[in-house]
Amino acid sequence: MVQRRGAAVExxxxxxxxxxxxxxxxxxxxxxxxxxxxxxxxxxxxxxxxKSTLLRILAGLDKQTAGTIxxxxxxxxxxxxxxxxxSGLFPWMSVEKNVRFxxxxxxxxxxxxxxxxEAALKLVGLTRFRNHYPHQLSGGMRQRSAIARAFVTDPxxxxxxxxxxxxxxxxxxILQGELVRLWEQTGKTVIYVTHSIEEALLMGDRTVIMTxxxxxxxxxxxxxxxxxxxxIQLSAxxxxxxxxxxxxxxxxxxxxRARAEMEL
Amino acid sequence: MSGLSNKSQERLLYFISPIGLIVLWQVLLMAGxxxxxxxxxxxxxxxxxxxxxxxxxxxxxxxxxxxxVFAGFFLGSIPGIAVGLLMAMFRPVxxxxxxxxxxxxxxxxxxxxxxxxxxxxxxxxxxxxLVVTAVFFPVVVNTYVGAANIEKIYWDVAxxxxxxxxxxxxxxxxxxxxxxxxxxxRISLAVSFIVLVAAEFVxxxxxxxxLIWNSWELLQVDVMFVGIVTVxxxxxxxxxxxxxxxxxxxPWKAE
Numbered sequence: 001m002v003q004r005r006g007a008a009v010e011x012x013x014x015x016x017x018x019x020x021x022x023x024x025x026x027x028x029x030x031x032x033x034x035x036x037x038x039x040x041x042x043x044x045x046x047x048x049x050x051k052s053t054l055l056r057i058l059a060g061l062d063k064q065t066a067g068t069i070x071x072x073x074x075x076x077x078x079x080x081x082x083x084x085x086x087s088g089l090f091p092w093m094s095v096e097k098n099v100r101f102x103x104x105x106x107x108x109x110x111x112x113x114x115x116x117x118e119a120a121l122k123l124v125g126l127t128r129f130r131n132h133y134p135h136q137l138s139g140g141m142r143q144r145s146a147i148a149r150a151f152v153t154d155p156x157x158x159x160x161x162x163x164x165x166x167x168x169x170x171x172x173x174i175l176q177g178e179l180v181r182l183w184e185q186t187g188k189t190v191i192y193v194t195h196s197i198e199e200a201l202l203m204g205d206r207t208v209i210m211t212x213x214x215x216x217x218x219x220x221x222x223x224x225x226x227x228x229x230x231x232i233q234l235s236a237x238x239x240x241x242x243x244x245x246x247x248x249x250x251x252x253x254x255x256x257r258a259r260a261e262m263e264l
Numbered sequence: 265m266s267g268l269s270n271k272s273q274e275r276l277l278y279f280i281s282p283i284g285l286i287v288l289w290q291v292l293l294m295a296g297x298x299x300x301x302x303x304x305x306x307x308x309x310x311x312x313x314x315x316x317x318x319x320x321x322x323x324x325x326x327x328x329x330x331x332x333v334f335a336g337f338f339l340g341s342i343p344g345i346a347v348g349l350l351m352a353m354f355r356p357v358x359x360x361x362x363x364x365x366x367x368x369x370x371x372x373x374x375x376x377x378x379x380x381x382x383x384x385x386x387x388x389x390x391x392x393x394l395v396v397t398a399v400f401f402p403v404v405v406n407t408y409v410g411a412a413n414i415e416k417i418y419w420d421v422a423x424x425x426x427x428x429x430x431x432x433x434x435x436x437x438x439x440x441x442x443x444x445x446x447x448x449x450r451i452s453l454a455v456s457f458i459v460l461v462a463a464e465f466v467x468x469x470x471x472x473x474x475l476i477w478n479s480w481e482l483l484q485v486d487v488m489f490v491g492i493v494t495v496x497x498x499x500x501x502x503x504x505x506x507x508x509x510x511x512x513x514x515p516w517k518a519e
Binding site: 023036049056060061078080081082084086088090092093101102104105106133134135153 | 339417418420421422423425426427429431435436439440442505513514
């Protein structure tokens with residue numbers, strides 16, 4: 001099987017400011033980053049560092065004030081698909097209809113959509129639950145459905161906004177493992193926003209640490225662990241602990257700074 | 265009580281108040297408190313009710329009233345839903361309709377009856393038109409509120425997954441607003457009966473409202489009560505049917 005490589009992303013001088021009553025708030029500034037095709041990049045930073053803003057701009061849901069984004073997703077059906085924090089499944093559609101949504105919107109005929117939906121449901125192990133409504137599913141199953149909905153559109157890049165933050169610890173570990181496995185199989189580019197250093201190190205190739213407001217890139221750390229990864233074993237290894245501590249030292253300053261500003 | 269489940273206890277309680285009221289009413293009249301010519305006993309009303317059912321008179325009036333309510337209900341709520349959804353989706357539509365609704369909603373719709381008689385004549389059309397005007401506003405407002413309060417994340421998902429305006433309208437705004445559309449419909453259904461019965465007091469020779477007014481003029485108080493009870497029963501049945509439809513149409517609504 002020939003491995004396709006995911007989208008390449010070139011971000012240069014990205015800035016987003018919001019004008020509010022009290023003046024201008026700069027959410028992100030001076031963000032420059034090249035993402036290689038098929039790379040798994042995690043963004044970590046204190047709350048309000050603009051990491052979600054960056055993701056929303058990449059998703060086309062927000063517009064930058066300055067700077068450019070170039071995405072090369074040649075060979076993929078769509079440029080990107082986003083997985084949201086609380087799944088964003090439509091409560092009035094069954095799992096199957098939710099998964100098919102991104103195909104319906106793009107006019108994919110039913111005969112072509114059916115096997116793709118089938119495959120996506122199988123990918124996340126929800127074939128038996130295709131006719132369930134989201135409220136009948138557990139939080140973990142809802143996020144699996146949301147991942148299937150993203151995968152089915154065949155995006156060059158997956159944008160994930162703390163998709164597992166609302167899950168309990170056990171489910172989070174399981175879904176992290178599944179996502180890494182899917183990523184290893186499909187070669188898509190993944191941009192993953194999280195507040196958890198651990199999560200970033202377990203899954204990503206690179207971890208981008210953001211500063212507190214305005215969000216800038218403070219440091220980029222290469223995660224040296226080879227793939228395929230066994231997340232449980234990895235999380236217990238001494239190298240993992242060391243790297244986690246290093247990153248925490250860098251992030252600590254920013255978290256304290258954000259807190260100090262909030263208390264002012 | 266200990267032998268009954270919570271559910272059947274509640275059901276019992278549900279029936280105790282109306283039945284208790286009727287029993288009290290009957291007992292008071294039988295004890296000679298009150299004049300039975302002006303305040304008929306429940307048993308008198310029941311007897312008259314049965315007579316009117318048997319003769320087909322009640323059915324004749326009921327059919328007329330039901331036809332007017334349902335014709336008006338559908339002709340009023342369908343444009344109400346459409347306008348409400350369009351207002352939520354398109355700002356100019358909202359700006360256009362907002363002052364109209366603010367000005368026309370508070371007008372007591374029964375005040376339009378003479379105008380509608382002029383426009384539509386003495387037949388069914390004027391009564392149906394009155395119901396339409398009464399139904400339209402609660403449906404429009406509820407639909408708009410329902411559609412405007414759809415969680416932002418659903419718009420984000422729709423946009424990120426490439427949905428066109430028409431897909432957003434048909435698959436997201438409509439369904440997202442559906443619970444509130446039903447809430448508006450329930451209010452409208454009650455309002456329909458209220459305005460229609462009042463309208464039937466004048467300028468018609470059929471319908472439950474006519475039955476009530478006519479019995480007043482003939483001082484047949486028991487017939488008057490038959491009419492009043494019938495309206496209540498029709499409203500109850502219509503509401504239950506609407507609730508059943510809602511349960512079928514909104515299966516995603518958590519219990």
